[in-house]
Amino acid sequence: MIELCDVSLVYPNGVQALSHVDLRVGRGDFAFLVGTSGSGKSTLLKLLYRELSPTEGKVFIAGQDITTLPQNAVPFLRRRLGVVFQDFKLLPQKTVWENLAFVLRVTSVPRREMRKRISEALDLVGLMHRCDSFPAELSGGEQQRAAIARALVNNPPILVADEPTGNLDPDTSWGIMQILTRINARGTTILVATHDNQVVDRLMRRVIALDCGKIVRDENRGTYSSTPESESMCKSEITES
Amino acid sequence: MKLRNLEYLIQEAFIGIWRNGIMAVAAVSTVALSLAILGVFLLLVLGSHRFVERQLAGFEVAAFLPREASQEDAEKVRDTIAKLPLTKNVELLSRDKEWAEFKRKMNTKIDLGGVTDNPLPYALHIESKDPRKTAALAQQIREIPGVKRVADAREDYRVVRAVADLVKLLGFAASVVLCLTTVFIISNAIRLTLFARRHEIRIMQLVGATNWFIRIPLVLEGIILGALGAVIAVGLVAVSLEYVAGLVVRMLPPTLRDVSSGVSHTQFIALLVLGGAAIGALGSFISIRRFLKV
Numbered sequence: 001m002i003e004l005c006d007v008s009l010v011y012p013n014g015v016q017a018l019s020h021v022d023l024r025v026g027r028g029d030f031a032f033l034v035g036t037s038g039s040g041k042s043t044l045l046k047l048l049y050r051e052l053s054p055t056e057g058k059v060f061i062a063g064q065d066i067t068t069l070p071q072n073a074v075p076f077l078r079r080r081l082g083v084v085f086q087d088f089k090l091l092p093q094k095t096v097w098e099n100l101a102f103v104l105r106v107t108s109v110p111r112r113e114m115r116k117r118i119s120e121a122l123d124l125v126g127l128m129h130r131c132d133s134f135p136a137e138l139s140g141g142e143q144q145r146a147a148i149a150r151a152l153v154n155n156p157p158i159l160v161a162d163e164p165t166g167n168l169d170p171d172t173s174w175g176i177m178q179i180l181t182r183i184n185a186r187g188t189t190i191l192v193a194t195h196d197n198q199v200v201d202r203l204m205r206r207v208i209a210l211d212c213g214k215i216v217r218d219e220n221r222g223t224y225s226s227t228p229e230s231e232s233m234c235k236s237e238i239t240e241s
Numbered sequence: 242m243k244l245r246n247l248e249y250l251i252q253e254a255f256i257g258i259w260r261n262g263i264m265a266v267a268a269v270s271t272v273a274l275s276l277a278i279l280g281v282f283l284l285l286v287l288g289s290h291r292f293v294e295r296q297l298a299g300f301e302v303a304a305f306l307p308r309e310a311s312q313e314d315a316e317k318v319r320d321t322i323a324k325l326p327l328t329k330n331v332e333l334l335s336r337d338k339e340w341a342e343f344k345r346k347m348n349t350k351i352d353l354g355g356v357t358d359n360p361l362p363y364a365l366h367i368e369s370k371d372p373r374k375t376a377a378l379a380q381q382i383r384e385i386p387g388v389k390r391v392a393d394a395r396e397d398y399r400v401v402r403a404v405a406d407l408v409k410l411l412g413f414a415a416s417v418v419l420c421l422t423t424v425f426i427i428s429n430a431i432r433l434t435l436f437a438r439r440h441e442i443r444i445m446q447l448v449g450a451t452n453w454f455i456r457i458p459l460v461l462e463g464i465i466l467g468a469l470g471a472v473i474a475v476g477l478v479a480v481s482l483e484y485v486a487g488l489v490v491r492m493l494p495p496t497l498r499d500v501s502s503g504v505s506h507t508q509f510i511a512l513l514v515l516g517g518a519a520i521g522a523l524g525s526f527i528s529i530r531r532f533l534k535v
């Protein structure tokens with residue numbers, strides 16, 4: 001479903017965020033992408049929805065090489081890939097319902113269908129009762145659920161989430177993770193970037209560990225860290241400190 | 242683009258205008274002012290063009306036959322002239338009609354009592370195919386046997402032409418400058434809309450909106466601003482023509498008074514509004530291209 005072949009990415013400022021990454025996530029899989037901050041998790045996810053293109057290597061989504069995708073085909077790639085952003089990216093002047101409707105309108109979904117899909121997505125994350133609230137009126141966990149519902153509203157076969165529990169307390173984080181596993185149980189392929197060791201250790205799912213832009217570990221039922229000593233630091237972080 | 246989206250896209254355009262109200266007012270008034278000036282220039286250019294054309298139409302070549310020439314001689318000369326390649330039209334004037342007209346005009350000023358016999362010679366009015374070659378045509382007619390005198394007005398023609406050309410040039414230069422200014426102002430107004438809605442646009446891009454879906458409301462916004470400005474411009478032009486041009490025309494000598502452009506009101510309004518809309522669309526496109534650069 002998701003495949004990266006020898007992918008490297010160098011930012012214009014010369015930072016090498018990813019180097020020679022090979023990765024395969026199969027249909028219906030659930031995988032964590034872990035690593036310290038600055039290890040390249042967000043960068044890797046951005047490659048999947050063509051926010052970025054690799055400097056080297058190829059990225060495949062559902063068998064399609066998206067590195068050569070013409071720019072006018074990118075919107076259609078994004079409709080097949082739900083993304084939960086680190087900062088939610090909910091529109092503050094629209095209610096939860098309107099935020100979801102916005103996505104469907106943008107992707108030209110018929111009005112009759114809209115109501116059905118929004119209700120489904122909100123039910124799945126348990127936010128139906130808050131559908132008329134504005135993002136500012138919601139708690140962090142509720143905002144995150146709204147963001148997940150929005151990513152789901154197009155019924156994408158793949159869902160990627162960047163630090164979905166980044167700013168949440170452990171209980172709320174666990175709730176979010178349960179929603180994600182529920183979505184995965186319906187057949188959606190899920191890739192979650194996180195540095196939340198508690199949820200990763202508790203869930204015992206596939207763990208792909210990034211360090212300085214390289215995959216250093218890939219275990220089918222893994223924990224956040226293999227052994228504490230193996231944790232290294234990126235060169236850039238060493239020079240910073 | 243499906244029809245059900247249209248309502249939404251148009252609504253978005255109006256929301257955009259509403260949200261940055263002050264900039265919209267600034268844009269509309271600038272467009273109105275530029276288009277009004279543009280419109281006045283347009284009327285001036287068209288007016289002077291038509292004026293020149295009309296003057297030129299009067300600048301046909303006139304050929305006069307000797308007094309003793311007969312109707313038959315006159316017709317022969319007319320046929321010869323008609324065959325010249327530069328001739329567009331040749332008319333043999335009726336001596337009697339001319340004389341009657343002359344008498345009617347002059348009666349009040351000169352006593353023509355003594356002249357009873359028609360003293361006018363046969364005369365021909367010749368229209369040239371190319372106003373620029375009137376002189377050459379006159380020369381050719383002069384060489385036809387039986388023609389006594391030929392008159393043409395190329396000197397006058399040259400002056401009128403030069404003035405008209407100058408007006409056209411100035412009008413064109415001013416139009417270009419004004420159009421560019423207007424495009425710039427509108428593109429700035431749209432840029433503010435883009436800035437105000439950058440998060441929304443960003444999210445639209447991320448959830449899979451096509452570029453057209455993002456562009457259409459913005460282009461519509463530009464078109465609405467441009468067209469609205471144009472409507473106000475039409476009003477401004479109407480008012481200024483009514484009060485200002487009226488004054489100016491009264492100061493001109495009578496022969497120069499008829500400087501109307503020959504453009505109908507509907508044509509003028511349609512032209513200005515379409516122009517405003519086009520300028521608005523162009524302005525939008527420029528900022529969208531810069532902003533989206535996808």
Ligand SMILES: Nc1ncnc2c1ncn2[C@@H]1O[C@H](COP(=O)(O)OP(=O)(O)O)[C@@H](O)[C@H]1O
Pocket residue numbers: 011012013015016017035036037038039040041042043044236
């Ligand atoms: N837009 C950017 N321009 C330049 N460097 C960037 C940019 N985004 C991220 N980086 C750098 O790339 C590396 C990886 O960043 P990122 O993918 O955000 O890591 P993570 O999400 O794991 O914290 C970091 O060193 C970061 O400083």
Ligand SMILES: [Mg+2]
Pocket residue numbers: 041042043086162163
């Ligand atoms: Mg990150």
